[in-house]
Amino acid sequence: MKSFTGKTLRWEWRERVVELTLDHEPANEIGTAMVAELEKFVASFGALVPETSVCIITSARKSIFSAGGDLRELYHRATAAPEKERGAGVREFLERIHTVLNCIDAAPFVTIAAVQGLCFGGGLELALACDIIVADKMARFAFPELRLGFIPGFGGIPRLNRDLGNAVVRDMLFTGRTVNATRAHAVGLVAQLAGEGQALRIARSTASQITKFDAVTQAAAKKFIKPIPDEELRREIDLFCELFTRPDVMAALKKFLEDSGPMPYLP
Amino acid sequence: MRTLEQTTQEVLELAARHFNLPARSLAPEDDFFKKLGIDSLQTLEMLSRLENHFGIELPDYEVQGVSDFKTLAERIQSRL
Numbered sequence: 001m002k003s004f005t006g007k008t009l010r011w012e013w014r015e016r017v018v019e020l021t022l023d024h025e026p027a028n029e030i031g032t033a034m035v036a037e038l039e040k041f042v043a044s045f046g047a048l049v050p051e052t053s054v055c056i057i058t059s060a061r062k063s064i065f066s067a068g069g070d071l072r073e074l075y076h077r078a079t080a081a082p083e084k085e086r087g088a089g090v091r092e093f094l095e096r097i098h099t100v101l102n103c104i105d106a107a108p109f110v111t112i113a114a115v116q117g118l119c120f121g122g123g124l125e126l127a128l129a130c131d132i133i134v135a136d137k138m139a140r141f142a143f144p145e146l147r148l149g150f151i152p153g154f155g156g157i158p159r160l161n162r163d164l165g166n167a168v169v170r171d172m173l174f175t176g177r178t179v180n181a182t183r184a185h186a187v188g189l190v191a192q193l194a195g196e197g198q199a200l201r202i203a204r205s206t207a208s209q210i211t212k213f214d215a216v217t218q219a220a221a222k223k224f225i226k227p228i229p230d231e232e233l234r235r236e237i238d239l240f241c242e243l244f245t246r247p248d249v250m251a252a253l254k255k256f257l258e259d260s261g262p263m264p265y266l267p
Numbered sequence: 268m269r270t271l272e273q274t275t276q277e278v279l280e281l282a283a284r285h286f287n288l289p290a291r292s293l294a295p296e297d298d299f300f301k302k303l304g305i306d307s308l309q310t311l312e313m314l315s316r317l318e319n320h321f322g323i324e325l326p327d328y329e330v331q332g333v334s335d336f337k338t339l340a341e342r343i344q345s346r347l
Contacts, residue, residue, distance in 0.1 A: 027308075063308055063312060064308070117308075117312075118308065118311065137315070137319055138312060138315045138316075139315075140311055140314075140315060175326060175328065176328075177326040177327055177328060178311060178314075178326075178327050179324075180314075180315055180318045180319070180324065181315075182318070182319070183324055
């Protein structure tokens with residue numbers, strides 16, 4: 001499938017480059033609807049591979065790449081289930097998103113995240129599955145999960161650890177702070193800095209350079225240099241499920257979701 | 268090194284420019300949430316502009332609970 005338009009995203013193939021655009025109001029939250037369409041996207045890789053050198057993941061929203069996992073949906077689903085079954089429901093969702101992100105991580109073509117605006121939690125985990133992150137000067141990155149009592153669950157810790165090292169993971173994780181694009185570039189999270197609103201243009205320019213190279217060599221080099229941290233990813237799912245279903249987390253999430261102030265509740 | 272007054276003035280000018288307001292329409296004591304009617308997303312955008320302008324990092328937890336330009340300028344000053 002060379003092009004697709006769904007409810008939460010769309011993709012289009014053009015001259016060896018496939019562009020996946022997240023387009024889900026209000027903030028490109030990654031919930032079951034987006035995961036189902038991401039599953040369609042990765043299922044199309046087999047057909048795309050022979051004619052594709054690069055995939056760009058971008059957002060239709062001017063100020064948001066993705067605010068992350070759909071916490072409202074996760075919370076409502078968890079609280080609707082009997083307490084003993086909450087973990088199983090969350091685990092099923094995590095298994096699906098991990099499968100999708102592992103496919104993107106190991107895609108046999110180069111993947112570029114073109115980030116503008118907020119890139120938080122699950123949104124950052126999606127960007128981290130890509131090979132290269134291009135971000136504009138207004139981009140901000142964060143793993144705010146610990147502020148609500150759980151950890152990133154879409155593979156963020158193992159991938160950030162793989163790409164940048166443990167000290168950066170600890171700073172972002174233990175403070176939950178948002179990090180600007182300049183800092184993200186300085187620590188190596190962002191490969192290329194773009195002017196305001198120019199991330200997609202720079203990503204396309206990068207893609208057109210990459211398409212000049214031999215695709216087989218590129219895929220081999222990627223496989224060689226970018227191992228999937230399988231064991232840590234499995235452990236992350238277990239830990240997330242263990243932490244997420246605690247009553248304290250449910251209470252913090254409830255407070256966060258019900259807060260209608262200009263700055264939502266975040267300890 | 269900027270004085271706190273200079274920093275405050277630059278914060279006011281930057282906010283006015285970002286939200287397309289007349290340069291002198293904002294005062295140090297103004298509550299920016301009320302005066303500008305901004306939400307969390309716009310607040311973070313403003314934070315990015317301030318960090319880029321002053322060449323600093325200002326963790327969002329340091330400005331949590333801050334709602335006036337004067338206190339915001341003090342937080343920035345402590346990072347310069």
